[in-house]
Amino acid sequence: MKRFVVLLAVAAAMMSSLVSAQMKPEDAIKHRKAAFNVIAYNFGSIGAMVNNRKPYNKDEAVRNAATASAVAWQPYDLFLPGTDVGDTKAKSNIWSDGAKFKSAGEKMQTEMAKLATVARDGDANALKAQFGEVGKACKACHDDYRKE
Amino acid sequence: MIKKIRVWDLPTRVFHWALAVCVIGLFATGLTGGNWIAWHERFGFCVLTLLLFRVVWGLIGSDTSRFTDFLRGPRTLFAYLKTGVSPTQGHSPLGGLSVLGLLSLLLLQVCTGLFVDDDIANKGPLADKVSDVWVALATKIHRINKYVLGAMVLMHLCAILYYTFKKKQQLVGPMISGLRDVAQTTPEPHVKSGIAPWIVLVVSAAFVYWLVAIFPR
Numbered sequence: 030m031k032r033f034v035v036l037l038a039v040a041a042a043m044m045s046s047l048v049s050a051q052m053k054p055e056d057a058i059k060h061r062k063a064a065f066n067v068i069a070y071n072f073g074s075i076g077a078m079v080n081n082r083k084p085y086n087k088d089e090a091v092r093n094a095a096t097a098s099a100v101a102w103q104p105y106d107l108f109l110p111g112t113d114v115g116d117t118k119a120k121s122n123i124w125s126d127g128a129k130f131k132s133a134g135e136k137m138q139t140e141m142a143k144l145a146t147v148a149r150d151g152d153a154n155a156l157k158a159q160f161g162e163v164g165k166a167c168k169a170c171h172d173d174y175r176k177e
Numbered sequence: 178m179i180k181k182i183r184v185w186d187l188p189t190r191v192f193h194w195a196l197a198v199c200v201i202g203l204f205a206t207g208l209t210g211g212n213w214i215a216w217h218e219r220f221g222f223c224v225l226t227l228l229l230f231r232v233v234w235g236l237i238g239s240d241t242s243r244f245t246d247f248l249r250g251p252r253t254l255f256a257y258l259k260t261g262v263s264p265t266q267g268h269s270p271l272g273g274l275s276v277l278g279l280l281s282l283l284l285l286q287v288c289t290g291l292f293v294d295d296d297i298a299n300k301g302p303l304a305d306k307v308s309d310v311w312v313a314l315a316t317k318i319h320r321i322n323k324y325v326l327g328a329m330v331l332m333h334l335c336a337i338l339y340y341t342f343k344k345k346q347q348l349v350g351p352m353i354s355g356l357r358d359v360a361q362t363t364p365e366p367h368v369k370s371g372i373a374p375w376i377v378l379v380v381s382a383a384f385v386y387w388l389v390a391i392f393p394r
Binding site: 069161 | 209210211212213214215295296297298299317320321
């Protein structure tokens with residue numbers, strides 16, 4: 030029985046790795062774009078607030094920052110091998126300097142997490158300052174890893 | 178005998194140095210990103226204002242500021258390249274080409290800038306007025322043209338160094354004072370001043386304000 034359970038677990042692990050390896054490249058691209066768009070929508074909402082394009086609302090800012098921060102890791106699971114072609118602006122150096130790309134992504138995640146904390150403090154000026162830091166982290170990656 | 182003549186009117190000099198400050202500011206803020214993008218926008222609006230002014234001043238301004246004075250045909254250009262003697266006291270036929278290049282590239286950069294979307298949180302003031310296809314195109318041009326523009330600015334600076342040290346011809350001083358040393362027999366260009374150019378500048382600024390702040394609402 031015990032052996033059977035272990036066997037089952039191994040089989041399940043193999044299956045799941047097989048499944049992720051077999052994810053259609055189009056789907057990986059679609060889902061990572063969707064994740065980025067959720068981030069962009071929420072981050073953009075905070076941008077509108079801190080740049081006086083819409084009134085500052087603490088609750089909304091907290092929700093936006095929390096959502097963006099919660100999703101910030103998501104796209105980075107989906108830069109699978111073979112997903113540098115198709116309907117994507119991803120540059121191939123994402124896969125060739127993988128470690129640098131990963132740390133650039135983590136920088137954004139760290140700054141976004143700080144944004145979520147700052148948003149809860151309710152200080153609009155601090156929110157604006159941290160908004161700028163996240164923006165820089167976004168830009169660093171866009172400059173290096175995104176096609177024009 | 179040497180005499181001093183006025184080659185650059187005050188509005189043209191103000192235009193030049195204001196543009197220089199704005200372009201430095203634009204490169205610095207654009208490359209840094211983050212909250213500096215707000216200043217990138219403001220500098221951009223200033224450049225659009227200055228360019229509109231310059232185009233009008235190129236049609237109605239002093240002799241040396243007019244396009245007809247420094248945009249010459251290939252024959253005049255080649256004659257200048259051969260002899261090194263400019264037929265005019267303002268921009269040489271070659272320098273005139275560089276002015277045309279800089280103004281055109283800046284105009285392209287500032288006009289595409291009105292429609293960009295950086296996919297972070299920054300949009301040009303007119304980006305919502307056109308379809309995404311145009312926004313994507315404008316963004317692409319804005320991103321690529323900055324390199325072309327940077328190269329052109331660098332060439333402009335190299336040309337100034339070349340004229341200063343190789344041809345022993347001062348270009349920076351006259352652009353500050355407006356005055357240039359020439360041979361006694363050189364005819365003086367007609368240099369305008371007065372209130373008219375400043376009215377053009379204010380009208381340009383008002384138009385840009387309307388375009389980026391009132392029209393998009």
